[in-house]
Structure formats: C-alpha cells, structure tokens
Amino acid sequence: MKRIMLTVAYDGTDYHGWQWQPNGCSIEEVLNRELSRLLKEDVRVKGCSRTDAGVHAAGNLCVFDSETRIPAEKLCYAINQSLPEDIVVQESREVPADFHPRKWDSVKTYEYQIDVNRFPDPLRRRYAYTTYYPLNVEAMREAACCLVGEHDFASFCSAGSSAETTVRTVLSVEILQTLPPVGGDEKHMTAGSLTFRIRGTGFLYNMVRIITGTLLEVGRGFRTPQEMRQVLEACDRRKAGQTAPPQGLCLREIRLINPPWERLQTE
Amino acid sequence: MKRIMLTVAYDGTDYHGWQWQPNGCSIEEVLNRELSRLLKEDVRVKGCSRTDAGVHAAGNLCVFDSETRIPAEKLCYAINQSLPEDIVVQESREVPADFHPRKWDSVKTYEYQIDVNRFPDPLRRRYAYTTYYPLNVEAMREAACCLVGEHDFASFCSAGSSAETTVRTVLSVEILQTLPPVGGDEKHMTAGSLTFRIRGTGFLYNMVRIITGTLLEVGRGFRTPQEMRQVLEACDRRKAGQTAPPQGLCLREIRLINPPWERLQTE
Numbered sequence: 391m392k393r394i395m396l397t398v399a400y401d402g403t404d405y406h407g408w409q410w411q412p413n414g415c416s417i418e419e420v421l422n423r424e425l426s427r428l429l430k431e432d433v434r435v436k437g438c439s440r441t442d443a444g445v446h447a448a449g450n451l452c453v454f455d456s457e458t459r460i461p462a463e464k465l466c467y468a469i470n471q472s473l474p475e476d477i478v479v480q481e482s483r484e485v486p487a488d489f490h491p492r493k494w495d496s497v498k499t500y501e502y503q504i505d506v507n508r509f510p511d512p513l514r515r516r517y518a519y520t521t522y523y524p525l526n527v528e529a530m531r532e533a534a535c536c537l538v539g540e541h542d543f544a545s546f547c548s549a550g551s552s553a554e555t556t557v558r559t560v561l562s563v564e565i566l567q568t569l570p571p572v573g574g575d576e577k578h579m580t581a582g583s584l585t586f587r588i589r590g591t592g593f594l595y596n597m598v599r600i601i602t603g604t605l606l607e608v609g610r611g612f613r614t615p616q617e618m619r620q621v622l623e624a625c626d627r628r629k630a631g632q633t634a635p636p637q638g639l640c641l642r643e644i645r646l647i648n649p650p651w652e653r654l655q656t657e
Numbered sequence: 658m659k660r661i662m663l664t665v666a667y668d669g670t671d672y673h674g675w676q677w678q679p680n681g682c683s684i685e686e687v688l689n690r691e692l693s694r695l696l697k698e699d700v701r702v703k704g705c706s707r708t709d710a711g712v713h714a715a716g717n718l719c720v721f722d723s724e725t726r727i728p729a730e731k732l733c734y735a736i737n738q739s740l741p742e743d744i745v746v747q748e749s750r751e752v753p754a755d756f757h758p759r760k761w762d763s764v765k766t767y768e769y770q771i772d773v774n775r776f777p778d779p780l781r782r783r784y785a786y787t788t789y790y791p792l793n794v795e796a797m798r799e800a801a802c803c804l805v806g807e808h809d810f811a812s813f814c815s816a817g818s819s820a821e822t823t824v825r826t827v828l829s830v831e832i833l834q835t836l837p838p839v840g841g842d843e844k845h846m847t848a849g850s851l852t853f854r855i856r857g858t859g860f861l862y863n864m865v866r867i868i869t870g871t872l873l874e875v876g877r878g879f880r881t882p883q884e885m886r887q888v889l890e891a892c893d894r895r896k897a898g899q900t901a902p903p904q905g906l907c908l909r910e911i912r913l914i915n916p917p918w919e920r921l922q923t924e
Binding site for chain 1: 666667668713715733737742743744745746747775776777778779780782784907
C-alpha cells in the first residue's frame with residue numbers, strides 16, 4: 391500500500407464544488423470514480439482545500455492510498471486519459487503513508503479576477519466577475535492593507551463553517567491591474583481587469599469571496615477604505631459586504647512548507 | 658430604414674463558425690434569430706470576418722438594416738438580454754446606409770494562444786492550444802519576420818477559398834511570452850504561454866492557423882527558420898505545416914481606417 395498525492399487543476403463551472411454532494415457532481419466524486427475504475431480498487435481521495443461550487447483551481451492537492459504497481463509519477467498520464475477535459479491532474483507523486491496536505495503547514499494563494507466593463511467578455515465569463523461600476527483601485531489597495539497579519543476573520547466567514555477558530559494569518563494581498571485600464575480618470579478604472587491575489591496559511595469558509603465583495607464596495611465608493619479595518623475588528627459577518635460570485639475565484643497554488651520528501655532530498 | 662453596426666464578441670467553442678451552416682449552429686444564425694425576435698423584422702446580418710468553427714472573437718463586426726426606433730447605441734443593451742452568454746454585443750452604432758465593414762479598409766488583429774506544458778490547463782483549454790514539445794521561441798521569431806509585407810500567401814491558404822487573389826499585406830507579427838517560462842534552457846521554453854499576434858489588412862482562409870502550425874514546426878526544430886521564406890515563396894499549400902487547431906485563435910480587433918463617422922466628427 392502506498393500513498394499518492396495529486397496536484398489537481400479544474401474548471402469549476404460545471405461542478406458542485408470539490409466535496410461530494412448528494413444533489414450534484416463534485417470534483418471529488420469524479421476523481422474517486424475514475425481512479426477506482428483505473429486502479430480497480432475503491433479509491434477515496436482526501437482533499438486539501440474544499441473549493442465551493444463554481445470555484446476553480448490550478449493546484450489543489452489530494453491524497454489517496456493504493457496497491458497499484460503503476461509508478462506514482464506516471465499515474466497522472468494514465469488518469470488524465472479518462473478524466474473529463476475540465477479536470478486535469480498536473481502532477482502525481484508518492485508521499486509518506488501518514489502524510490495529509492490539509493494537516494501540513496502550507497501557503498495558499500487565491501486569485502479573484504474582476505473585469506470592469508459595460509458587458510461581460512464572453513471569453514472570460516467563466517473565470518472573471520464583471521462589474522460595470524468604475525472602481526477606485528487605490529482605495530481598494532488602501533483598504534486591503536489591514537488584512538495582512540494574524541487576525542480574527544470572523545467578519546469574513548459565512549455561517550455553516552465548521553472551523554474551531556476564526557483566527558487566520560494572511561501573508562500578503564495584491565491588487566494587480568492585469569489588463570491596462572481604458573478610459574476613466576486617474577482615480578477610477580472604467581474598463582480593464584483586476585486580479586486580487588491573497589496569500590495565507592489558511593482561509594475560512596467563503597473568506598476570499600467576502601473580502602472581495604467588501605473591497606468591491608470600497609472600490610465603488612459605497613464604503614471608505616478605513617471602514618475595512620472596522621469591519622475586520624467587528625468580528626461580525628453582517629458588517630462585511632456581499633459574498634462575491636464564485637466564478638472569479640481560483641485556488642492558484644498550495645505550497646507545502648518543507649514537505650518530508652524535500653528534507654529527504656537535501657539530507 | 659437605418660443601418661446599424663455591431664461589435665460582436667464570442668466564445669466560438671460551441672459554434673460551427675460565424676457563417677450559417679446547414680449542419681450546426683452559427684454565430685450569424687443566433688444573431689439573426691435574436692435580432693429578428695427583438696425588432697420584429699426579418700434581420701439578416703452581414704459579417705465582416707467569417708471565423709471558422711471553434712475560433713473566437715473579441716471584436717468581429719457586422720451590419721444590418723432595420724426600421725427600429727430603438728436608438729442604435731442602446732441596441733446592445735437590449736439584444737444582450739436575449740443572447741446566450743457566449744455571444745455578447747460590445748457596441749452598437751448607426752452607420753451610413755451603404756457602409757459595409759468587409760468592403761472598408763481595415764486592420765485586423767488575430768492572436769493565437771499557445772501553452773507549452775505536459776497537460777492542458779483546464780482553465781485555458783477552450784482558448785489555447787497546448788503542446789508538450791519544448792519550443793525555441795527565438796527561432797519562431799526569426800521565421801515569422803519574412804511574413805511582414807505584401808506577399809502572395811498561397812502557401813498559407815486552405816483549399817476551398819473563394820478569394821480572387823492570394824496576395825495579402827501583413828503589417829506586423831509578434832511572438833509574446835505572456836506567461837513567464839518555467840524551466841527549460843536559454844533556447845527552449847518547456848513550460849509557459851506564447852501569444853502569436855499578427856496584424857494585416859486581410860487574411861486568407863485558415864491563413865493564421867496554417868502560419869501558426871508552420872511556426873510550431875520551426876519552434877520544435879522540425880524546420881529551420883530559413884525554411885519559412887522558402888515556404889512563402891513556393892506558393893504551394895503542401896510546403897507549409899499543419900493547420901493549427903481552432904481553439905487557440907481569436908479575432909481580437911477590426912480597426913476601420915478613417916470610417917465615415919470619424920470624418921464627420923472632425924470636420
């Protein structure tokens with residue numbers, strides 16, 4: 391028996407999220423079904439990050455145990471043959487039998503794509519949220535600063551979370567103008583694309599989407615940048631803004647801190 | 658009766674191209690059906706560029722005649738309500754009654770997205786072609802240079818073209834590394850994204866895709882950069898490379914040269 395870790399990328403548009411759901415198809419369900427069929431075993435993957443319905447990933451992680459004699463690093467080639475084209479295993483490797491990426495220290499990077507335009511771009515409609523309100527990008531950057539550090543993020547956590555504590559550590563926030571702004575004045579972007587990138591050691595249920603929704607209200611001038619700190623300190627979900635829609639969100643990367651196989655390599 | 662021009666963006670993945678086809682749904686067909694329903698007239702759009710099945714557009718143009726009393730510039734808001742989400746009218750405006758964008762001088766910009774990776778990125782699978790061969794980007798740039806200028810592009814034209822002449826003018830070619838290369842040596846990109854951008858006053862049937870396919874063969878080292886000029890001068894389709902698959906191609910922009918309404922504004 392060996393434990394294998396997969397790096398999984400997916401277009402979440404047509405799925406009910408990572409986790410198995412009674413009422414719709416999940417990423418986990420497709421992986422379990424296709425891995426079980428390929429390996430002729432009852433495979434149950436254990437995921438690292440349970441992304442919501444409609445949310446994407448470039449590098450989610452999961453592990454499972456198998457008796458297979460296929461070399462772990464070759465498994466990605468085999469399984470990609472039978473996966474639908476919106477789920478791709480980017481890498482597969484053997485890990486220690488007790489290794490679980492959710493229990494290991496890691497840095498997660500999420501990105502939320504925002505388009506400012508009169509109408510959605512049909513080529514980005516699955517991967518970006520489009521707003522026709524001009525956005526004050528500098529005000530959004532100012533507001534986002536207070537999130538960095540260890541804080542109680544209860545204001546940015548949806549009901550239904552099973553987390554024991556709402557304290558989390560955000561390592562960095564960036565608001566990048568990824569497509570050059572067209573028109574607008576110095577302060578307001580009236581057309582273009584923004585990427586809100588946030589890195590941290592862990593995130594609460596809907597945390598990135600609620601932060602994004604609140605930052606959008608700052609960008610639109612409905613809130614001042616200073617209010618962001620008040621929202622954070624209130625520890626009250628009702629003080630924060632709306633949860634931004636799922637399609638703009640992508641889990642870009644889960645970087646494991648000093649994983650055991652890297653220590654083995656350097657020893 | 659007035660003539661209205663639409664700037665149309667679409668995700669071509671699920672369509673049999675721009676032009677009406679007996680065996681599948683086309684962009685033209687959806688526009689005709691939804692405009693006819695909205696305006697309660699028999700609308701027939703006349704397109705500027707007949708993109709192939711699976712090819713995308715950020716700014717194709719078309720015109721149609723209508724008795725509608727909806728102001729032309731407001732029509733985009735109305736029609737977008739009934740169009741599927743993979744077709745979006747970005748702009749609508751009134752043009753002179755005899756104006757046809759296909760007959761007017763213009764500069765067209767096409768982009769072809771190439772990902773170099775072991776496996777396709779599920780978030781880019783609809784909009785990029787993935788190759789696992791390392792690419793020599795400098796060799797591709799060297800090869801592409803000879804295309805600029807007025808040439809007989811018969812080598813890069815598929816059979817079935819109704820063009821009277823195969824002479825066309827290419828104004829510029831660029832090969833941009835749009836996602837930073839990961840790994841590889843100085844010469845070969847083993848992971849990352851390229852955009853091949855080509856501007857010209859007109860293109861032949863499949864011309865951009867055949868040029869891209871030939872450049873990919875140069876990038877992989879199957880041909881030398883110098884062979885590109887020989888292919889061009891041969892005026893023989895059999896000398897060029899394969900037609901690159903449609904999903905990587907997007908008609909970014911059709912810029913009309915001195916359109917009549919701009920002359921009116923400056924006079």
